[in-house]
Amino acid sequence: MTSNLHFLYLSRQDVEKVALDLPTIIDLLEKAFREKGEGKVELPPKLGIHTLPNAFIHAMPAYIPSLYAAGVKWVSGYPDNPKKGLPYISGLLILNDEETGLPYAVMDCTWITAYRTGAASALSAKYLARPDSKTLGILGCGVQGRTHTEAMATLFPIERVYAYDILPQAQEKFLAEMRQKFPTIEFIGVTNSQAAVTQSDIVVTAGPILKNPTPTIEKDWLQPGAFASAVDYDSYWKGEALAQIDKFTTDDLAQMEYYRTIGYFKETPQPYADLGEIVAGKKAARQSATERTMAMNLGLALDDIAVAPTIFQRAKEMGLGVELPL
Ligand SMILES: NC(=O)c1ccc[n+]([C@@H]2O[C@H](COP(=O)([O-])OP(=O)(O)OC[C@H]3O[C@@H](n4cnc5c(N)ncnc54)[C@H](O)[C@@H]3O)[C@@H](O)[C@H]2O)c1
Missing domain, CATH: 3.30.1780.10 (ornithine cyclodeaminase, domain 1)
Structure with missing residues (x-):
């Protein structure tokens, strides 16, 4: 036929x-x-x-x-x-x-997959980060580190990026590429995750997702008024650091609940809202310059x-x- x-x-x-x-x-x-x-x-x-x-x-x-x-x-x-x-x-x-x-x-x-993930984080940041955010911390200098840099620089007046990768050569390659692509932004390589988190208005963690994570980010590293996007779920963030977030959000509440049933997110708090509720105006976005906010978007169809x-x-x-x- x-x-x-x-x-x-x-x-x-x-x-x-x-x-x-x-x-x-x-x-x-x-x-x-x-x-x-x-x-x-x-x-x-x-x-x-x-x-x-x-x-x-x-x-x-x-x-x-x-x-x-x-x-x-x-x-x-x-x-x-x-x-x-x-x-x-x-x-x-x-x-x-x-x-x-x-x-x-x-x-x-x-x-x-590479670009929509950076864009979803940027959309969360549009509602949850301070509009005057100038510094960006990138932890994990891979595909997502790159698209997130581009997406955040699209919406925010980013002046400086602190980049960290567990592999020095991956960090160097990222820095060289990004300096060429964004000549007006200063890119600084740092030797530990703390330096990237504590100095940044917007923090993106984009290393590997681990079902049983060994997180490194401590309570108080994310500054008051900062926003974080945890692209690698809870792999980087200690429970105490997550508990300190004033507005902790995800992209789909049901999806996060499902992941809990298969063993993920053991120390992750219940979200305050999902991104749809915030964009539709059903839940408040950022309400003060000192709130700590976070998106842990799981990636949706x-x-x-x-x-x-x-x-x-x-x-x-x-x-x-x-x-x-x-
Ligand atoms: N949430 C979502 O919607 C979504 C969508 C796509 C990808 N992801 C996740 O994002 C993460 C990054 O994806 P990618 O495509 O950029 O991967 P990638 O392999 O291109 O980059 C990951 C980078 O992280 C570095 N790294 C590994 N362990 C590290 C550590 N402990 N500290 C700092 N850096 C470390 C690696 O050296 C590498 O450069 C993956 O976990 C992936 O599953 C999430």
């Missing part, structure tokens, strides 16, 4: 060529989280299979009516892959037409599916990708 139905396939390189700008990504996420806060999105909990310890393959579907965005990300994280010369994160994202259900695009999800249709549209305009028959 032949069919005249087609979908567009976008490789990792195609998606990278679209290079959707961060202000657009943050704006799309803000719309999606507002709608989530109003209870209008469909976002079932992540399903996963686990072929190796510490590795995952997750199915992440979402439907965001106002963005006409419906689809699923099928993404894997294999911590030993870099040793084999393979990427840690890989996977595909499928977009479906909301009227017919037909798939109209399949795209590599590596770029989207909502982030990916909010952004992917715009990547598809731009790719079409740019003539990228390959049409394949269904």
Whole structure:
């Protein structure tokens, strides 16, 4: 049987060529989280299979009516892959037409995963950090360290970045790249996490996620008035340090509860709100210049599916990708 139905396939390189700008990504996420806060999105909990310890393959579907965005990300994280010369994160994202259900695009999800995570942290920071935040601490100078630097510099008048990585060569590479990309920002390498946390208005921790963490960040290191984004969940933060946060938030309360049932977040407090509630105005954002605030966003299908249709549209305009028959 032949069919005249087609979908567009976008490789990792195609998606990278679209290079959707961060202000657009943050704006799309803000719309999606507002709608989530109003209870209008469909976002079932992540399903996963686990072929190796510490590795995952997750199915992440979402439907965001106002963005006409419906689809699923099928993404894997294999911590030993870099040793084999393979990427840690890989996977595909499928977009479906909301009227017919037909798939109209399949795209590599590596770029989207890197950028939407930085954008979600920046969106949390928009509501929870001080607007005059000038210093940024980056702990873990990898993919997320890079996209978070770019995302925070998009929304805040960042003048100085304190960068720390357990591997000095990873830190050096990050510093060299970032100095070139952001010539007006001063980048300082530090030799321990304390120096990065105590000196920063915005702190991002982006090392490996560990189910049984050995955290290093102590109570009082995060300064009054500072905001932190824990991209690596509770891996870096001691229970006493988390207990000190005035407004501790996540991106989805149900998702965090689910992780607790499988053994994560043993010393993590109950969130004050999720990001959707804050963006929709149901819970207050930052209320004083001295509050300590934090986002521990777990990463939602909502982030990916909010952004992917715009990547598809731009790719079409740019003539990228390959049409394949269904
Ligand atoms: N929450 C989310 O939505 C979300 C989304 C994507 C990735 N992540 C997580 O973000 C983290 C970073 O991802 P990535 O793609 O940037 O990984 P990456 O491998 O590119 O970078 C991680 C960096 O952390 C460094 N590091 C390791 N242990 C450290 C320590 N104890 N102190 C300081 N630095 C240390 C490594 O040397 C490396 O440079 C991972 O844990 C990943 O699972 C979270």
